[in-house]
Amino acid sequence: DAGVIQSPRHEVTEMGQEVTLRCKPISGHNSLFWYRQTMMRGLELLIYFNNNVPIDDSGMPEDRFSAKMPNASFSTLKIQPSEPRDSAVYFCASLSYNEQFFGPGTRLTVL
Amino acid sequence: AQSVTQLGSHVSVSEGALVLLRCNYSSSVPPYLFWYVQYPNQGLQLLLKYTSAATLVKGINGFEAEFKKSETSFHLTKPSAHMSDAAEYFCAVSPPLGGGADGLTFGKGTHLIIQP
Numbered sequence A: 001d002a003g004v005i006q007s008p009r010h011e012v013t014e015m016g017q018e019v020t021l022r023c024k025p026i027s028g029h030n031s032l033f034w035y036r037q038t039m040m041r042g043l044e045l046l047i048y049f050n051n052n053v054p055i056d057d058s059g060m061p062e063d064r065f066s067a068k069m070p071n072a073s074f075s076t077l078k079i080q081p082s083e084p085r086d087s088a089v090y091f092c093a094s095l096s097y098n099e100q101f102f103g104p105g106t107r108l109t110v111l
Numbered sequence B: 001a002q003s004v005t006q007l008g009s010h011v012s013v014s015e016g017a018l019v020l021l022r023c024n025y026s027s028s029v030p031p032y033l034f035w036y037v038q039y040p041n042q043g044l045q046l047l048l049k050y051t052s053a054a055t056l057v058k059g060i061n062g063f064e065a066e067f068k069k070s071e072t073s074f075h076l077t078k079p080s081a082h083m084s085d086a087a088e089y090f091c092a093v094s095p096p097l098g099g100g101a102d103g104l105t106f107g108k109g110t111h112l113i114i115q116p
Helices: none
Strands: A005-007 A010-013 A019-024 A031-038 A042-050 A053-056 A065-071 A074-079 A088-096 A099-102 A106-110 B003-007 B010-014 B019-026 B032-038 B044-050 B056-058 B064-068 B073-078 B087-094 B110-115
Touching: A005 A088, A010 A019, A019 A088, A019 A106, A031 A074, A042 A065, A042 A074, A053 A065, A074 A088, A099 B044, B003 B087, B010 B019, B019 B032, B019 B087, B019 B110, B032 B064, B032 B073, B044 B056, B044 B064, B044 B073, B073 B087
Parallel strands: A010 A106, B010 B110
Antiparallel strands: A005 A019, A019 A074, A031 A042, A031 A088, A042 A053, A065 A074, A088 A099, A088 A106, B003 B019, B019 B073, B032 B044, B032 B087, B056 B064, B064 B073, B087 B110
16 A cells, blocks of 8 residues: 555745645545644644544634545645745544554645 | 643653653543654654553554553653664544544654664
8 A cells, every 4th residue: 555645745835825735545544634743833633534524623723724525535735825834744644443644744835 | 622741852862772752641531642753754653552452552663652541641662772763753642432533632742862
């Protein structure tokens, strides 16, 4: 298995632009999680899905952030418009038997 | 609400020495507990987990952790450090009612430095 796949691995954009991060969970995993990692705040849960349905989005910082999971094999996290304070590493993880498997992350830089 | 405290943002040990990384949790009920390791520019990898079975949990790479309810602790240990253990280590909790399917709450992390 290829593990959790995230794209792009690096993204540099300018303030005000729309950013879309993508995640492909491990096949057969029914839950998917989005986390953000920054030096100041550490690792934070943004949102998670179970069977493609959003369960808890209380960690999404603002309305500028949105996430979707149209099917079991794909999820997106969108930021519109992006701001410099959104610069972080964004991780996607999928769940099997109490264990979350993390992707390699997307390093986002907003100039 | 749950929380995790990792004592020591940086821990330095000599190669071959005991590794001890501290984690204390706050939860109204004993949670599920996890230790993850993160190497530079990589995602997180699970080292071990406690899910209300044996209190002494053995993980990968020679690491183990002991759940102590009376101390609300889940410290990570390894008898003999190796240079390849240098990384960032995160302790995390999850509510038990969800069977671990809820999101994780992470500690701030401990950077482990191995001195040759």
